[in-house]
Amino acid sequence: MFKVLVSDPISNVGLKTLIEDSEIELDVKTGLEKEELLKIIGNYDALLVRSQTKVTAEVINAGTNLKVIGRAGVGVDNIDLDAATDHGLLVINAPDGNTISTAEHAFAMLISMARNIPQAHGKLKHGVWDRKSFTGVELNKKVLGVVGVGRIGAEVVKRAKSFNMEILGYDPFMSQERAEKLGITLATVEEIFANADFITFHTPLTKETKYMLDKPQFATMKKGVRIVNCARGGIVNEVALYDAIKEGIVAGAALDVFEEEPAVGNPLLDLPQVVTTPHLGASTEEAQLNVAIDVAEEVANVLKGKGFKNAVNLPILPEEDFAELKPYLKLGQKLGQLAAQLCSGIIEKLEITYAGNIADLKCEPLTRYIVRGLLSYHLADDVNYINALKMAKSKHVDIIESKTSTAKGFANLVSITVTTSNDKVKVSGSLLNGYGTRIVNINGYTVDANPVGHMLIAQHTDMPGIIGNVGTILGEAKINIATMQVGRKEIGGNAIMVLGVDKSISEDVIESLEKIDGIKKIFNVDLQN
Numbered sequence: 001m002f003k004v005l006v007s008d009p010i011s012n013v014g015l016k017t018l019i020e021d022s023e024i025e026l027d028v029k030t031g032l033e034k035e036e037l038l039k040i041i042g043n044y045d046a047l048l049v050r051s052q053t054k055v056t057a058e059v060i061n062a063g064t065n066l067k068v069i070g071r072a073g074v075g076v077d078n079i080d081l082d083a084a085t086d087h088g089l090l091v092i093n094a095p096d097g098n099t100i101s102t103a104e105h106a107f108a109m110l111i112s113m114a115r116n117i118p119q120a121h122g123k124l125k126h127g128v129w130d131r132k133s134f135t136g137v138e139l140n141k142k143v144l145g146v147v148g149v150g151r152i153g154a155e156v157v158k159r160a161k162s163f164n165m166e167i168l169g170y171d172p173f174m175s176q177e178r179a180e181k182l183g184i185t186l187a188t189v190e191e192i193f194a195n196a197d198f199i200t201f202h203t204p205l206t207k208e209t210k211y212m213l214d215k216p217q218f219a220t221m222k223k224g225v226r227i228v229n230c231a232r233g234g235i236v237n238e239v240a241l242y243d244a245i246k247e248g249i250v251a252g253a254a255l256d257v258f259e260e261e262p263a264v265g266n267p268l269l270d271l272p273q274v275v276t277t278p279h280l281g282a283s284t285e286e287a288q289l290n291v292a293i294d295v296a297e298e299v300a301n302v303l304k305g306k307g308f309k310n311a312v313n314l315p316i317l318p319e320e321d322f323a324e325l326k327p328y329l330k331l332g333q334k335l336g337q338l339a340a341q342l343c344s345g346i347i348e349k350l351e352i353t354y355a356g357n358i359a360d361l362k363c364e365p366l367t368r369y370i371v372r373g374l375l376s377y378h379l380a381d382d383v384n385y386i387n388a389l390k391m392a393k394s395k396h397v398d399i400i401e402s403k404t405s406t407a408k409g410f411a412n413l414v415s416i417t418v419t420t421s422n423d424k425v426k427v428s429g430s431l432l433n434g435y436g437t438r439i440v441n442i443n444g445y446t447v448d449a450n451p452v453g454h455m456l457i458a459q460h461t462d463m464p465g466i467i468g469n470v471g472t473i474l475g476e477a478k479i480n481i482a483t484m485q486v487g488r489k490e491i492g493g494n495a496i497m498v499l500g501v502d503k504s505i506s507e508d509v510i511e512s513l514e515k516i517d518g519i520k521k522i523f524n525v526d527l528q529n
């Protein structure tokens with residue numbers, strides 16, 4: 001049974017799949033104080049939030065059973081992604097469900113600001129018929145600057161076009177071709193700031209976008225510019241905005257989001273030029289239902305080990321690409337596990353070569369499986385597919401990947417070389433058509449071993465009697481040999497023996513094996529998981 005905590009208001013109808021799932025126990029506890037959340041989070045496998053719950057490193061540390069954090073919405077700036085990744089926790093969001101609602105809200109805010117609708121409404125509601133104070137401006141033929149032309153930005157563009165606005169757009173990922181398709185002019189952010197009558201922001205809040213509109217940028221703007229921020233507080237510096245309004249540079253600001261929320265008491269709210277809503281961009285029946293359905297489905301899939309598509313802290317391959325790579329994942333993990341058990345010392349470098357037809361695939365997920373296999377020998381469950389690369393970096397393990405079309409007689413070959421403070425180990429594996437995963441080379445010795453269960457790998461001198469002696473000792477210890485491979489480079493030289501055995505070999509048996517004349521080193525390898 002998986003326990004899921006919902007700590008922000010999320011549509012009950014949208015959560016129906018989780019509520020009705022017999023494998024899931026759902027608790028809805030909204031408005032928890034930080035201390036209360038810290039106290040109970042350790043009981044849950046999944047946490048579902050919107051933007052209110054601050055999922056800090058402290059919460060993540062306390063969530064010892066957490067596997068996934070689901071965000072019913074887009075922005076994940078309330079979640080400490082680094083801490084989640086460090087703990088191998090998957091963070092998923094629901095990026096598509098509130099696009100239209102937020103674009104409509106941004107546009108509603110823009111028009112309200114241009115025509116002073118909230119101010120006039122407020123006055124009339126208080127019994128004052130004031131037609132002089134609220135002369136607005138048209139949108140027709142005005143220049144709209146859209147900063148961030150992703151899902152929401154592009155929808156805002158569509159709506160602005162129907163109002164006959166001239167649109168300048170900036171997004172680091174927008175090509176000239178896409179701009180032309182949207183019917184807008186590709187501009188730099190500086191050009192937008194210098195030329196726009198209205199500027200609307202639709203970027204996430206990142207280190208790069210934090211205060212992208214600040215005092216120096218206001219100084220470059222047209223007098224009378226109007227600003228819309230329905231993305232995130234902190235993209236626009238609120239102190240600088242306040243000053244720019246007071247100085248008459250900015251004629252109006254429409255704000256749905258604030259640096260500190262709830263924004264009660266924010267000085268900007270005292271300015272008549274500011275129209276505002278309390279973070280309502282995604283607050284429609286439709287958006288809330290959409291995001292709840294999406295996040296519920298994804299969280300259930302993650303918990304049950306099924307596929308998911310909206311991971312925030314994990315690169316996701318298109319389904320077709322992942323299907324091609326999937327059969328290799330087990331091979332990658334086993335190669336990593338095997339190499340970890342064949343080497344000693346501090347792991348410094350991992351070199352991976354993808355050869356043959358696998359070189360044509362997008363191998364990043366496979367690299368993660370190899371790294372996970374390698375590090376899990378020492379770090380056990382602390383390392384997983386999500387945090388593997390970060391964990392390697394934090395342990396100062398350099399990862400070097402290369403690809404080549406030639407695979408030395410195999411259709412595909414994955415080779416890994418692990419360099420440690422006192423060792424170097426190379427193992428290669430292949431996915432053999434009809435035979436599954438195979439270890440085909442260990443430190444230059446050709447072998448053909450199925451990487452499963454318990455293995456005994458012995459480095460020895462190629463001389464008569466060794467195989468018999470090993471068999472006798474294992475037989476006396478009641479250890480059944482399932483498979484056996486011997487590889488050598490030259491007669492009487494160094495050789496390797498790879499045995500598949502039915503159970504783990506105890507230390508005293510290993511010691512007896514090590515005493516056999518000609519045996520150089522014994523590795524008791526466990527490839528069970």
Ligand SMILES: NC(=O)c1ccc[n+]([C@@H]2O[C@H](COP(=O)([O-])OP(=O)(O)OC[C@H]3O[C@@H](n4cnc5c(N)ncnc54)[C@H](O)[C@@H]3O)[C@@H](O)[C@H]2O)c1
Nearest residue numbers: 074075102148149150151152171202203204230231281282
């Ligand atoms: N007010 C609300 O209720 C509400 C609702 C939904 C989303 N949002 C906010 O809106 C943001 C955008 O949502 P979306 O669904 O369109 O996301 P998106 O990922 O589709 O689009 C964001 C775009 O911003 C661009 N970008 C990133 N850095 C940039 C920079 N320095 N300059 C210009 N562009 C940059 C990205 O390339 C991307 O195309 C979210 O991150 C969220 O914070 C707010």
Ligand SMILES: O=C(O)[C@H](O)COP(=O)(O)O
Nearest residue numbers: 050051052073074075282
């Ligand atoms: O990023 C988002 O999806 C929006 O800011 C919506 O936030 P909310 O779920 O708290 O309304």
